[in-house]
Amino acid sequence: MENWLSPARYAVYLTAADGDRARALALYEWNTALACAVLRDLSHFEIALRNAYARALDTTWTGTGHWLDDPGSPLRAPLIRMRKSRRGPRRRVDINDKTRGAIDGARKRYGRTAPPGKVIAELSLGVWRYLSTSAHEKTLWVPHLHRAFPPGTHRATVDQLIGALHELRNRAAHWEPLLTAPVALRTKDLLTVTGLLSPELAAYIQHTSQVGPTLDRRP
Structure with a gap:
């Protein structure tokens, strides 16, 4: 398994298995099954989120071009914020740069x-995830995206939930160890945010998800 997984990755499972090589392999297989179950549920959430945001923008955007392409769209217009730099002082950053790039790449x-x-x-979940950050509150949340949720829903609450789910999605999608990840808690977060987007979807996920049964089968 060392050559297959790499020594460093294999060591994670071997340590969790208290040095039992057979159990380490079983844990790796279990982790893969858990990641698949997580990604299945998150795929439903991702599609629901992007469709809800698209409907909200379709309803509220009044520009001459489509909100994906119009230079004045809140997804495309330069949005400058000060951000910390790894190598020095704070600097000006256009936080819409990556979103524009993703749209242009698809085009x-x-x-x-x-x-x-x-x-x-x-457009990946990474695009939709960052549309609810505080930097977009005045340009996106207030005029547009709040309509994707029930009245009175707080942007910060939505952003915290989506951010946590995005982080879990990235770990699962890259087949990282989920041995210590708060998967059960994230499942509750998933049901909370999907309940805001679509109670029907939340009920469907709750009744069909394999995350709980997979967690119970941990070797």
């Missing part, structure tokens, strides 16, 4: 005439 792959739905489907 390049599918052409300028591709329907909006095709482009929207190409």
